[in-house]
Amino acid sequence: MMRKGAQVTLPPGVQLRMSAAARRVSLRVDASLGVVLLVVPKRLSLARAADFAEKNRRWIDRKLAGLSPSVRFADGVEVPLGGISHQVRHRPATRGTVWVEGREIHVAGAAEHLPRRLTDWLKAEAHRQVNALVDRHAEVVGKRPARVTLRDTTTRWGSCTPSGRVAFCWRLVLAPPEVMDYVVAHEMAHLVELNHGPRFWRLVRRLVADTDGPRKWLSDHGIRLHRYG
Numbered sequence: 001m002m003r004k005g006a007q008v009t010l011p012p013g014v015q016l017r018m019s020a021a022a023r024r025v026s027l028r029v030d031a032s033l034g035v036v037l038l039v040v041p042k043r044l045s046l047a048r049a050a051d052f053a054e055k056n057r058r059w060i061d062r063k064l065a066g067l068s069p070s071v072r073f074a075d076g077v078e079v080p081l082g083g084i085s086h087q088v089r090h091r092p093a094t095r096g097t098v099w100v101e102g103r104e105i106h107v108a109g110a111a112e113h114l115p116r117r118l119t120d121w122l123k124a125e126a127h128r129q130v131n132a133l134v135d136r137h138a139e140v141v142g143k144r145p146a147r148v149t150l151r152d153t154t155t156r157w158g159s160c161t162p163s164g165r166v167a168f169c170w171r172l173v174l175a176p177p178e179v180m181d182y183v184v185a186h187e188m189a190h191l192v193e194l195n196h197g198p199r200f201w202r203l204v205r206r207l208v209a210d211t212d213g214p215r216k217w218l219s220d221h222g223i224r225l226h227r228y229g
């Protein structure tokens with residue numbers, strides 16, 4: 001029998017998740033639950049798992065700080081577009097859909113449709129921006145993806161399959177442009193180098209000037225992008 005999680009003390013905000021498949025203990029952010037999961041292989045002692053969590057407390061606190069509170073799309077809330085704060089303005093009397101004026105995002109139509117309308121618009125905007133970057137990087141890489149998909153992924157910002165399908169999290173539209181550019185460049189480089197070896201990184205650096213800055217930004221602030229919607 002497995003001992004109960006309550007018998008070990010875990011840092012606040014950390015939830016225990018026993019796993020038959022896990023080979024080693026790890027920490028994972030679950031933005032939808034608003035917690036950090038401590039994934040523990042069934043055979044590992046809970047005391048050792050708790051030790052691991054304790055040793056990584058700074059990392060946990062940093063991730064949790066970015067998780068709350070969540071921001072529901074509504075009139076007056078601030079939403080980062082391209083990393084710059086924009087205020088959402090509900091325009092019930094106006095026809096049309098969504099448009100940007102200065103540092104404001106105007107959303108027409110009934111209030112109950114505002115969250116969906118704004119989310120759809122942000123996804124479309126993300127798609128447009130990602131496609132433009134894909135076109136630009138494809139010239140240097142010498143390959144085009146078989147398909148470009150935008151998703152709402154919480155664990156990865158981008159992915160690339162061996163068959164050349166690339167996918168991105170639409171929330172990158174909320175990050176500074178150089179962050180989205182880096183993530184697109186990263187996956188475009190995988191079309192040629194499906195690994196993280198030296199040749200892969202050389203190619204990424206041909207596509208974007210800076211890789212360290214955007215990677216650090218994602219690690220420090222990326223989780224915040226999941227608060228919106």
Ligand SMILES: [Zn+2]
Pocket residue numbers: 186190195196
């Ligand atoms: Zn990669």
